[in-house]
Amino acid sequence: MEEIYREESSTCFERKIFAAVALLLIGCLFVYEWQGLQETKRLNLLGWGMDFVLLALWVWRVAFKYTLILYKDKRLEVVTSGLGFIKRSYFVDLTRTESFTDKYVKSFFRKTKISHYIHRYNSLDNNPQRLLVFTEGKKNKLAGLLFKCSDKFIHQLRRQMPDKFIQL
Structure with a gap:
């Protein structure tokens, strides 16, 4: 497979401070x-649970590079790597692309019948969100x-x- 272009997610100092x-x-x-x-010798499951959810959300949005x-x-490949041991690839067959745009406008795409969205970006990246809509599976359902x-x-x-x- 011959590459045309490769790009890694980037971060800026200001956003790293915000994440810290x-x-x-x-x-x-x-x-x-x-x-x-x-103090109370009682475990607050709701509090601990919310703390772990917030930590997991932080890791998901910040700790991975793409x-x-x-x-x-x-073909488009999105390689996810993070935490020192996780590395996964997601492939999109560009021949099945319906459309793509250089900026994601939620209100515009809410009206479409996209069955699910695949999030592959780091929140610390300064670049704008983009959207690629394609069909997947045997039923040709729309995914973004x-x-x-x-x-x-x-x-x-x-x-x-x-x-x-x-x-x-």
Whole structure:
């Protein structure tokens, strides 16, 4: 498989500070729950549960890097890596693409019959959200791939599929 273009998610210092503050606040919630456990000798399952949910959400949105790879054989690969040991790939057959856009407008796409969205982006990435709508499975259901990339990547994607681009 010959690559046309490859791009990794990027982060800026300001967003890293924001993520660090959020992680610090989640840590404070854990300390608060621990102090409550020490005082009352009772486990607050709701509090601990919410703390772990917030931590998992933080990890999901911040701790992973994404690499977008555009291949000559009309395929897009999104490689997810994070936590030092997780590495997964998601492939999209670009011949099954319905449309794609350079900015994701939720109100516009809410009216479509997209069965599910696949989120593949880091919240610390400065690039705007993009959307690629494609059919998948035997029933050809619509799915949407939400990702973040630079304008250069969108330009390369437009060169592959100029008739599928929607300007919003």
